[in-house]
Amino acid sequence: MDIILVPGFWLDGSAWDDVVPVLERAGHTAHPVTLPGMGSPEADRSGIHLADHVDAVVAAIDAVPGGGPVALVGHSASGGLVYAASDARPERVAHVVYVDTGPVADGQAVNADFPADAVEYPLDWDEFEEDSLRGMTEEIRADVRSRSVPQPGATVREGHRLSDDDRRLDIPSTVVASEMPGEVLRSLMAQGHPFVAELARHHRYEIVDLPTGHWPMFTRPVELGEIIVAALSG
Template structure:
Protein backbone atom coordinates (compact mmCIF):
# COMPACT_ATOMS: atom_id res chain seq x y z
CA UNK A 1 0.00 0.00 0.00
CA UNK A 2 1.34 3.39 -0.99
CA UNK A 3 1.20 6.07 1.71
CA UNK A 4 0.45 9.55 0.41
CA UNK A 5 1.52 12.47 2.59
CA UNK A 6 0.02 15.75 1.36
CA UNK A 7 1.03 19.26 2.38
CA UNK A 8 -0.85 22.34 1.17
CA UNK A 9 0.65 25.70 0.33
CA UNK A 10 0.58 29.05 2.11
CA UNK A 11 -2.41 29.93 4.32
CA UNK A 12 -3.97 26.44 4.05
CA UNK A 13 -4.23 23.38 6.27
CA UNK A 14 -4.94 19.68 5.93
CA UNK A 15 -8.58 20.46 5.10
CA UNK A 16 -7.53 21.63 1.64
CA UNK A 17 -6.91 18.00 0.61
CA UNK A 18 -10.24 16.53 1.79
CA UNK A 19 -11.54 15.60 -1.67
CA UNK A 20 -8.18 14.28 -2.88
CA UNK A 21 -7.70 12.22 0.29
CA UNK A 22 -11.11 10.61 -0.24
CA UNK A 23 -10.15 9.57 -3.79
CA UNK A 24 -6.78 8.13 -2.71
CA UNK A 25 -8.34 6.12 0.12
CA UNK A 26 -11.10 4.86 -2.15
CA UNK A 27 -8.34 3.48 -4.39
CA UNK A 28 -7.00 1.46 -1.44
CA UNK A 29 -4.06 3.61 -0.37
CA UNK A 30 -3.12 5.45 2.77
CA UNK A 31 -3.55 9.24 2.66
CA UNK A 32 -2.33 11.64 5.33
CA UNK A 33 -2.92 15.37 4.91
CA UNK A 34 -0.77 17.52 7.20
CA UNK A 35 -1.25 20.98 8.66
CA UNK A 36 2.01 22.83 9.13
CA UNK A 37 2.78 24.67 12.37
CA UNK A 38 1.10 28.07 12.70
CA UNK A 39 -1.65 27.40 10.17
CA UNK A 40 -5.34 26.42 10.22
CA UNK A 41 -6.06 24.27 13.29
CA UNK A 42 -2.45 24.81 14.41
CA UNK A 43 -2.51 28.60 14.08
CA UNK A 44 -2.01 29.19 17.81
CA UNK A 45 1.30 27.32 17.82
CA UNK A 46 4.50 29.31 17.68
CA UNK A 47 3.25 32.51 19.29
CA UNK A 48 6.28 32.58 21.58
CA UNK A 49 8.89 30.95 19.34
CA UNK A 50 8.90 31.98 15.66
CA UNK A 51 7.99 29.24 13.21
CA UNK A 52 10.73 29.08 10.60
CA UNK A 53 11.50 26.97 7.54
CA UNK A 54 13.11 24.22 9.61
CA UNK A 55 9.97 23.97 11.75
CA UNK A 56 7.92 23.07 8.68
CA UNK A 57 10.49 20.56 7.45
CA UNK A 58 10.42 18.86 10.85
CA UNK A 59 6.61 18.87 10.85
CA UNK A 60 6.72 16.66 7.76
CA UNK A 61 9.64 14.43 8.71
CA UNK A 62 8.27 13.99 12.22
CA UNK A 63 4.82 12.93 11.01
CA UNK A 64 6.25 10.34 8.63
CA UNK A 65 8.52 8.89 11.30
CA UNK A 66 5.86 8.98 14.03
CA UNK A 67 3.38 7.11 11.83
CA UNK A 68 6.20 4.82 10.63
CA UNK A 69 5.17 5.33 7.00
CA UNK A 70 6.98 3.61 4.15
CA UNK A 71 6.57 3.64 0.38
CA UNK A 72 5.75 7.33 0.79
CA UNK A 73 4.62 9.60 -2.04
CA UNK A 74 5.27 13.02 -0.54
CA UNK A 75 3.19 15.78 -2.12
CA UNK A 76 3.83 19.51 -1.80
CA UNK A 77 1.68 22.29 -3.21
CA UNK A 78 2.86 25.87 -3.89
CA UNK A 79 4.97 27.16 -0.94
CA UNK A 80 5.11 23.74 0.69
CA UNK A 81 7.23 22.37 -2.14
CA UNK A 82 10.16 23.99 -0.33
CA UNK A 83 9.84 22.12 3.00
CA UNK A 84 8.58 18.99 1.20
CA UNK A 85 11.66 18.89 -1.04
CA UNK A 86 13.92 19.08 2.02
CA UNK A 87 11.92 16.48 3.91
CA UNK A 88 12.03 14.13 0.93
CA UNK A 89 15.80 13.78 1.12
CA UNK A 90 15.76 13.38 4.90
CA UNK A 91 13.36 10.41 5.05
CA UNK A 92 15.74 8.19 3.06
CA UNK A 93 14.39 4.87 1.85
CA UNK A 94 10.91 5.65 3.16
CA UNK A 95 10.44 7.80 0.04
CA UNK A 96 8.92 6.33 -3.11
CA UNK A 97 8.47 9.63 -4.95
CA UNK A 98 8.07 13.34 -4.31
CA UNK A 99 5.39 15.26 -6.21
CA UNK A 100 5.49 19.03 -6.57
CA UNK A 101 2.06 20.49 -7.37
CA UNK A 102 2.60 23.81 -9.17
CA UNK A 103 5.06 24.55 -6.41
CA UNK A 104 8.28 26.25 -5.57
CA UNK A 105 11.24 23.91 -5.13
CA UNK A 106 14.01 24.31 -2.56
CA UNK A 107 17.43 25.64 -3.47
CA UNK A 108 20.18 25.41 -0.88
CA UNK A 109 20.60 28.71 0.92
CA UNK A 110 17.57 30.36 -0.69
CA UNK A 111 14.12 31.04 0.71
CA UNK A 112 10.61 31.37 -0.68
CA UNK A 113 10.95 35.15 -0.36
CA UNK A 114 14.42 35.39 -1.91
CA UNK A 115 14.54 38.38 -4.21
CA UNK A 116 11.07 39.62 -3.27
CA UNK A 117 11.33 42.86 -1.35
CA UNK A 118 7.57 43.27 -1.76
CA UNK A 119 6.82 40.03 0.08
CA UNK A 120 9.27 40.82 2.86
CA UNK A 121 7.71 44.28 3.27
CA UNK A 122 4.23 42.74 3.38
CA UNK A 123 5.30 40.33 6.13
CA UNK A 124 6.79 43.21 8.15
CA UNK A 125 3.61 45.26 7.76
CA UNK A 126 1.42 42.36 8.93
CA UNK A 127 3.12 41.60 12.23
CA UNK A 128 5.40 38.89 10.87
CA UNK A 129 2.73 37.08 8.84
CA UNK A 130 1.83 36.88 5.15
CA UNK A 131 -1.81 37.94 4.82
CA UNK A 132 -4.13 35.57 2.88
CA UNK A 133 -5.39 36.46 -0.57
CA UNK A 134 -8.75 38.12 -1.12
CA UNK A 135 -11.54 36.49 -3.13
CA UNK A 136 -10.77 38.71 -6.12
CA UNK A 137 -7.20 37.40 -6.28
CA UNK A 138 -8.45 33.86 -6.94
CA UNK A 139 -10.25 34.83 -10.12
CA UNK A 140 -9.03 33.27 -13.37
CA UNK A 141 -7.84 30.10 -11.63
CA UNK A 142 -10.61 27.73 -12.70
CA UNK A 143 -12.43 28.04 -9.39
CA UNK A 144 -16.15 28.66 -8.96
CA UNK A 145 -17.59 31.10 -6.41
CA UNK A 146 -18.27 28.36 -3.86
CA UNK A 147 -14.71 27.04 -4.08
CA UNK A 148 -13.25 30.52 -3.73
CA UNK A 149 -15.44 31.23 -0.71
CA UNK A 150 -14.29 27.98 0.89
CA UNK A 151 -10.60 28.81 0.40
CA UNK A 152 -10.95 32.36 1.68
CA UNK A 153 -12.95 31.27 4.74
CA UNK A 154 -10.40 28.58 5.65
CA UNK A 155 -7.21 30.59 5.06
CA UNK A 156 -5.08 31.83 7.95
CA UNK A 157 -2.10 34.22 8.00
CA UNK A 158 1.13 32.42 7.13
CA UNK A 159 4.15 32.59 9.51
CA UNK A 160 6.61 34.93 7.82
CA UNK A 161 9.83 33.38 9.16
CA UNK A 162 9.05 30.15 7.27
CA UNK A 163 9.02 32.17 4.04
CA UNK A 164 12.24 34.10 4.65
CA UNK A 165 14.34 31.27 6.13
CA UNK A 166 16.80 29.48 3.81
CA UNK A 167 16.39 25.92 2.61
CA UNK A 168 19.08 23.36 3.45
CA UNK A 169 19.84 20.56 0.99
CA UNK A 170 22.56 17.95 1.40
CA UNK A 171 22.48 16.77 -2.22
CA UNK A 172 21.10 17.93 -5.58
CA UNK A 173 17.32 17.87 -5.79
CA UNK A 174 17.52 16.28 -9.23
CA UNK A 175 18.69 13.05 -7.63
CA UNK A 176 15.26 12.46 -6.08
CA UNK A 177 12.55 10.57 -7.99
CA UNK A 178 10.07 13.35 -8.68
CA UNK A 179 7.01 14.45 -10.61
CA UNK A 180 6.25 18.11 -11.24
CA UNK A 181 2.62 19.03 -11.92
CA UNK A 182 2.32 22.30 -13.87
CA UNK A 183 -1.04 24.06 -13.71
CA UNK A 184 -1.34 25.94 -16.98
CA UNK A 185 -3.93 28.59 -16.10
CA UNK A 186 -1.67 30.03 -13.44
CA UNK A 187 1.31 30.43 -15.77
CA UNK A 188 2.05 28.09 -18.69
CA UNK A 189 5.84 28.15 -18.49
CA UNK A 190 7.98 26.24 -16.01
CA UNK A 191 10.01 28.28 -13.53
CA UNK A 192 13.67 28.32 -14.66
CA UNK A 193 14.85 26.23 -11.70
CA UNK A 194 12.22 23.58 -12.41
CA UNK A 195 13.08 23.56 -16.13
CA UNK A 196 16.67 22.83 -15.14
CA UNK A 197 15.61 19.98 -12.85
CA UNK A 198 13.62 18.45 -15.71
CA UNK A 199 16.94 17.56 -17.33
CA UNK A 200 17.26 14.81 -14.71
CA UNK A 201 16.12 11.38 -15.88
CA UNK A 202 14.48 10.94 -12.45
CA UNK A 203 12.02 13.80 -12.99
CA UNK A 204 8.89 13.86 -15.11
CA UNK A 205 6.38 16.55 -16.00
CA UNK A 206 2.57 16.37 -15.92
CA UNK A 207 0.37 19.28 -17.04
CA UNK A 208 -3.11 20.19 -15.80
CA UNK A 209 -5.37 22.62 -17.62
CA UNK A 210 -6.47 24.37 -14.45
CA UNK A 211 -5.29 27.01 -12.01
CA UNK A 212 -2.94 27.04 -9.07
CA UNK A 213 -5.27 25.25 -6.63
CA UNK A 214 -6.14 21.94 -8.37
CA UNK A 215 -7.10 20.22 -5.09
CA UNK A 216 -10.19 22.44 -5.23
CA UNK A 217 -10.73 22.93 -8.97
CA UNK A 218 -9.85 19.40 -10.19
CA UNK A 219 -9.55 17.06 -7.18
CA UNK A 220 -10.44 13.85 -9.04
CA UNK A 221 -7.99 14.55 -11.86
CA UNK A 222 -5.26 15.46 -9.39
CA UNK A 223 -5.88 12.24 -7.46
CA UNK A 224 -5.58 10.20 -10.66
CA UNK A 225 -2.23 11.83 -11.40
CA UNK A 226 -1.02 11.10 -7.88
CA UNK A 227 -2.11 7.49 -8.20
CA UNK A 228 -0.13 7.28 -11.43
CA UNK A 229 2.97 8.58 -9.68
Protein backbone atom coordinates in the same frame (compact mmCIF):
# COMPACT_ATOMS: atom_id res chain seq x y z
CA MET B 1 1.38 3.36 -0.19
CA ASP B 2 1.34 5.93 2.59
CA ILE B 3 0.97 9.38 1.04
CA ILE B 4 1.81 12.51 3.03
CA LEU B 5 -0.09 15.52 1.70
CA VAL B 6 1.31 18.97 2.52
CA PRO B 7 -0.76 22.08 1.75
CA GLY B 8 0.61 25.39 0.54
CA PHE B 9 0.33 28.82 2.12
CA TRP B 10 -2.72 29.71 4.23
CA LEU B 11 -4.10 26.15 4.24
CA ASP B 12 -4.39 23.28 6.69
CA GLY B 13 -4.73 19.56 6.03
CA SER B 14 -8.39 19.94 5.04
CA ALA B 15 -7.23 21.39 1.72
CA TRP B 16 -6.90 17.77 0.54
CA ASP B 17 -10.40 16.63 1.60
CA ASP B 18 -11.65 16.11 -1.95
CA VAL B 19 -8.42 14.43 -3.10
CA VAL B 20 -8.12 11.90 -0.26
CA PRO B 21 -11.09 9.69 -1.35
CA VAL B 22 -9.53 9.22 -4.79
CA LEU B 23 -6.27 8.06 -3.23
CA GLU B 24 -8.00 5.75 -0.76
CA ARG B 25 -10.14 4.12 -3.44
CA ALA B 26 -6.88 3.20 -5.17
CA GLY B 27 -5.69 1.46 -2.00
CA HIS B 28 -3.41 4.16 -0.63
CA THR B 29 -3.37 5.61 2.88
CA ALA B 30 -3.49 9.40 2.99
CA HIS B 31 -1.91 11.53 5.71
CA PRO B 32 -2.91 15.20 5.28
CA VAL B 33 -0.61 17.47 7.30
CA THR B 34 -1.49 20.66 9.15
CA LEU B 35 1.77 22.54 9.61
CA PRO B 36 2.81 24.31 12.84
CA GLY B 37 0.96 27.56 13.36
CA MET B 38 -1.64 26.71 10.71
CA GLY B 39 -4.27 25.08 12.89
CA SER B 40 -6.12 28.25 13.85
CA PRO B 41 -6.19 31.97 12.98
CA GLU B 42 -5.66 32.64 16.69
CA ALA B 43 -2.43 30.62 16.93
CA ASP B 44 0.81 32.37 17.87
CA ARG B 45 2.97 32.35 14.74
CA SER B 46 5.72 34.65 15.98
CA GLY B 47 8.10 31.79 16.77
CA ILE B 48 7.38 29.58 13.76
CA HIS B 49 10.28 29.18 11.32
CA LEU B 50 10.70 27.45 7.99
CA ALA B 51 12.70 24.69 9.67
CA ASP B 52 9.69 23.96 11.89
CA HIS B 53 7.58 23.27 8.80
CA VAL B 54 10.24 21.05 7.26
CA ASP B 55 10.60 19.21 10.57
CA ALA B 56 6.83 18.63 10.64
CA VAL B 57 6.95 16.89 7.26
CA VAL B 58 9.95 14.80 8.35
CA ALA B 59 8.07 13.89 11.54
CA ALA B 60 5.10 12.79 9.42
CA ILE B 61 7.43 10.47 7.50
CA ASP B 62 8.85 9.07 10.71
CA ALA B 63 5.35 8.54 12.13
CA VAL B 64 4.31 6.18 9.33
CA PRO B 65 4.44 2.72 10.95
CA GLY B 66 6.70 -0.01 9.72
CA GLY B 67 9.42 2.16 8.27
CA GLY B 68 8.24 1.48 4.72
CA PRO B 69 8.32 3.77 1.69
CA VAL B 70 6.18 6.89 1.56
CA ALA B 71 5.16 9.36 -1.11
CA LEU B 72 5.22 13.09 -0.52
CA VAL B 73 2.81 15.53 -2.18
CA GLY B 74 3.40 19.25 -1.82
CA HIS B 75 1.35 22.15 -3.14
CA SER B 76 2.75 25.58 -4.00
CA ALA B 77 5.30 26.78 -1.43
CA SER B 78 5.21 23.37 0.21
CA GLY B 79 7.08 22.03 -2.80
CA GLY B 80 10.15 23.27 -0.97
CA LEU B 81 9.06 21.52 2.21
CA VAL B 82 8.58 18.09 0.66
CA TYR B 83 11.84 18.45 -1.25
CA ALA B 84 13.74 19.32 1.93
CA ALA B 85 12.05 16.39 3.70
CA SER B 86 13.14 14.06 0.89
CA ASP B 87 16.65 15.36 1.43
CA ALA B 88 16.39 14.49 5.13
CA ARG B 89 14.89 11.02 4.54
CA PRO B 90 15.93 9.88 1.04
CA GLU B 91 15.84 6.24 2.11
CA ARG B 92 12.13 6.51 3.01
CA VAL B 93 10.73 8.61 0.16
CA ALA B 94 9.68 6.59 -2.88
CA HIS B 95 8.14 9.43 -4.91
CA VAL B 96 7.57 13.18 -4.70
CA VAL B 97 4.63 14.90 -6.39
CA TYR B 98 4.81 18.66 -6.84
CA VAL B 99 1.39 20.27 -7.31
CA ASP B 100 1.89 23.45 -9.34
CA THR B 101 5.33 23.80 -7.81
CA GLY B 102 8.75 22.17 -7.86
CA PRO B 103 11.87 21.47 -5.85
CA VAL B 104 13.52 24.48 -4.23
CA ALA B 105 17.30 24.92 -4.29
CA ASP B 106 19.47 25.38 -1.22
CA GLY B 107 19.20 28.94 0.11
CA GLN B 108 16.13 29.82 -1.94
CA ALA B 109 13.19 31.52 -0.22
CA VAL B 110 9.63 32.24 -1.33
CA ASN B 111 10.30 35.95 -0.82
CA ALA B 112 13.58 36.87 0.83
CA ASP B 113 12.50 40.52 0.81
CA PHE B 114 9.42 39.93 2.94
CA PRO B 115 9.68 42.46 5.81
CA ALA B 116 11.70 41.15 8.73
CA ASP B 117 9.21 42.55 11.25
CA ALA B 118 6.14 40.97 9.60
CA VAL B 119 4.90 38.16 11.84
CA GLU B 120 2.18 37.02 9.44
CA TYR B 121 1.32 36.98 5.76
CA PRO B 122 -2.48 36.88 5.26
CA LEU B 123 -4.30 35.65 2.18
CA ASP B 124 -5.24 38.41 -0.29
CA TRP B 125 -6.92 37.33 -3.51
CA ASP B 126 -6.06 40.70 -5.09
CA GLU B 127 -2.41 39.67 -5.23
CA PHE B 128 -3.12 36.94 -7.78
CA GLU B 129 -3.44 37.19 -11.54
CA GLU B 130 -6.38 35.68 -13.37
CA ASP B 131 -4.36 32.67 -14.56
CA SER B 132 -3.76 31.72 -10.93
CA LEU B 133 -7.46 31.92 -10.14
CA ARG B 134 -8.82 29.90 -13.06
CA GLY B 135 -11.55 27.62 -11.81
CA MET B 136 -11.71 29.35 -8.44
CA THR B 137 -15.37 30.29 -8.41
CA GLU B 138 -16.67 32.87 -5.97
CA GLU B 139 -18.04 30.00 -3.90
CA ILE B 140 -14.67 28.25 -3.75
CA ARG B 141 -12.84 31.48 -2.94
CA ALA B 142 -15.26 32.24 -0.13
CA ASP B 143 -14.82 28.75 1.30
CA VAL B 144 -11.02 28.93 1.16
CA ARG B 145 -10.97 32.40 2.69
CA SER B 146 -13.29 31.30 5.52
CA ARG B 147 -10.82 28.67 6.66
CA SER B 148 -7.58 30.35 5.65
CA VAL B 149 -4.89 31.01 8.26
CA PRO B 150 -2.18 33.68 7.96
CA GLN B 151 1.18 32.26 6.96
CA PRO B 152 4.00 32.65 9.51
CA GLY B 153 6.17 35.46 8.19
CA ALA B 154 9.45 33.64 8.78
CA THR B 155 8.39 30.82 6.46
CA VAL B 156 8.03 33.36 3.66
CA ARG B 157 11.45 35.03 3.97
CA GLU B 158 13.72 32.22 5.20
CA GLY B 159 15.69 30.10 2.75
CA HIS B 160 15.73 26.32 2.57
CA ARG B 161 18.77 24.42 3.73
CA LEU B 162 19.72 21.17 2.01
CA SER B 163 22.49 18.68 2.68
CA ASP B 164 25.32 17.72 0.36
CA ASP B 165 23.72 14.29 -0.03
CA ASP B 166 22.39 14.15 -3.58
CA ARG B 167 20.38 10.94 -3.09
CA ARG B 168 17.27 13.12 -3.22
CA LEU B 169 17.96 13.64 -6.93
CA ASP B 170 17.40 9.91 -7.55
CA ILE B 171 13.87 9.97 -6.12
CA PRO B 172 11.25 9.77 -8.91
CA SER B 173 9.33 13.03 -9.11
CA THR B 174 6.16 14.21 -10.81
CA VAL B 175 5.31 17.85 -11.45
CA VAL B 176 1.61 18.60 -11.90
CA ALA B 177 1.59 21.63 -14.19
CA SER B 178 -1.60 23.61 -13.68
CA GLU B 179 -1.16 27.36 -13.89
CA MET B 180 1.87 27.13 -16.20
CA PRO B 181 1.71 24.48 -18.96
CA GLY B 182 4.28 21.72 -19.00
CA GLU B 183 5.46 22.90 -22.42
CA VAL B 184 6.50 26.21 -20.87
CA LEU B 185 8.29 24.47 -18.00
CA ARG B 186 10.22 22.27 -20.42
CA SER B 187 11.18 25.34 -22.46
CA LEU B 188 12.46 27.09 -19.35
CA MET B 189 14.48 24.02 -18.45
CA ALA B 190 16.04 23.97 -21.91
CA GLN B 191 17.02 27.61 -21.39
CA GLY B 192 18.59 26.87 -18.00
CA HIS B 193 16.16 29.18 -16.22
CA PRO B 194 16.79 29.33 -12.44
CA PHE B 195 13.07 28.80 -11.74
CA VAL B 196 13.39 25.15 -12.82
CA ALA B 197 17.12 24.61 -12.33
CA GLU B 198 16.68 22.28 -9.35
CA LEU B 199 14.13 20.14 -11.18
CA ALA B 200 16.53 19.86 -14.12
CA ARG B 201 19.10 18.26 -11.80
CA HIS B 202 16.77 15.34 -11.08
CA HIS B 203 17.51 12.00 -12.70
CA ARG B 204 13.90 10.79 -13.00
CA TYR B 205 10.99 13.16 -13.36
CA GLU B 206 7.87 13.73 -15.41
CA ILE B 207 5.66 16.75 -16.01
CA VAL B 208 1.91 16.13 -16.26
CA ASP B 209 -0.53 18.82 -17.37
CA LEU B 210 -3.69 19.56 -15.39
CA PRO B 211 -4.94 22.83 -16.89
CA THR B 212 -6.55 25.00 -14.22
CA GLY B 213 -5.42 27.65 -11.78
CA HIS B 214 -3.00 27.39 -8.90
CA TRP B 215 -5.31 25.37 -6.61
CA PRO B 216 -6.24 22.13 -8.42
CA MET B 217 -7.14 20.42 -5.11
CA PHE B 218 -10.18 22.73 -5.09
CA THR B 219 -10.87 23.19 -8.80
CA ARG B 220 -10.09 19.68 -10.15
CA PRO B 221 -9.61 17.42 -7.12
CA VAL B 222 -10.64 14.13 -8.74
CA GLU B 223 -8.28 14.60 -11.68
CA LEU B 224 -5.48 15.62 -9.31
CA GLY B 225 -6.01 12.49 -7.26
CA GLU B 226 -5.96 10.35 -10.38
CA ILE B 227 -2.67 11.91 -11.48
CA ILE B 228 -1.13 11.15 -8.08
CA VAL B 229 -2.36 7.56 -8.27
CA ALA B 230 -0.99 7.15 -11.79
CA ALA B 231 2.37 8.62 -10.77
CA LEU B 232 2.72 6.15 -7.92
CA SER B 233 1.78 3.22 -10.15
CA GLY B 234 4.83 3.96 -12.30
